[in-house]
Amino acid sequence: MSKKKSIEKLAKSAKPEKAPKAPIKAHADGAPGINIGISSGDRRKTSDGLAHFLSDAFTLYLKTHNFHWNVTGPMFNALHTMFETQYTEQWNALDEIAERIRALGFNAPGSYAEFTRLSSIAEEPGLADTADWREMVRQLVVGNEAVCRTARKVLKTADEAGDDPTVDLMTQRLNIHEKTAWMLRSLLQ
Numbered sequence: 499m500s501k502k503k504s505i506e507k508l509a510k511s512a513k514p515e516k517a518p519k520a521p522i523k524a525h526a527d528g529a530p531g532i533n534i535g536i537s538s539g540d541r542r543k544t545s546d547g548l549a550h551f552l553s554d555a556f557t558l559y560l561k562t563h564n565f566h567w568n569v570t571g572p573m574f575n576a577l578h579t580m581f582e583t584q585y586t587e588q589w590n591a592l593d594e595i596a597e598r599i600r601a602l603g604f605n606a607p608g609s610y611a612e613f614t615r616l617s618s619i620a621e622e623p624g625l626a627d628t629a630d631w632r633e634m635v636r637q638l639v640v641g642n643e644a645v646c647r648t649a650r651k652v653l654k655t656a657d658e659a660g661d662d663p664t665v666d667l668m669t670q671r672l673n674i675h676e677k678t679a680w681m682l683r684s685l686l687q
């Protein structure tokens with residue numbers, strides 16, 4: 499057997515080399531793919547829900563801060579202070595919600611255009627002109643209740659996906675917003 503033929507025979511009998519492991523799927527920024535035990539479909543579904551929740555929460559935050567600035571009348575001191583407590587707590591929570599969306603691998607909405615498009619709470623411009631504290635409180639009851647309804651939807655989606663941190667976050671937000679709605683409602687009774 500010629501040397502060339504024996505080399506060819508050797509090459510044929512050799513075990514095929516194992517295919518190299520598929521490279522980790524990289525995202526546009528070169529970061530490794532996300533593998534936290536939740537499917538990408540479920541992560542997307544929960545993130546979409548959280549984007550709606552963040553938009554509701556931001557709209558309610560802004561409305562509460564607006565009323566802190568513009569409230570007038572005999573209830574001024576009580577409501578000015580009460581609204582400040584509420585919007586400060588809400589402002590801090592926005593960060594947690596947005597960062598949960600990022601941890602799930604998606605971008606958080608962060609512009610007025612996105613918040614307006616995604617929010618279920620209507621903007622009611624012009625209220626500052628009337629500055630009726632009862633109307634302000636009524637709108638905040640409605641807003642807090644809307645945030646609760648959105649939180650319940652996200653909680654259900656996250657629960658079905660086994661996404662405990664999102665379930666925990668939505669449970670905390672429900673606790674706060676249901677309590678706030680009760681306190682505000684009580685002012686009108």
Ligand SMILES: [Fe+2]
Nearest residue numbers: 566567578582
């Ligand atoms: Fe202030």
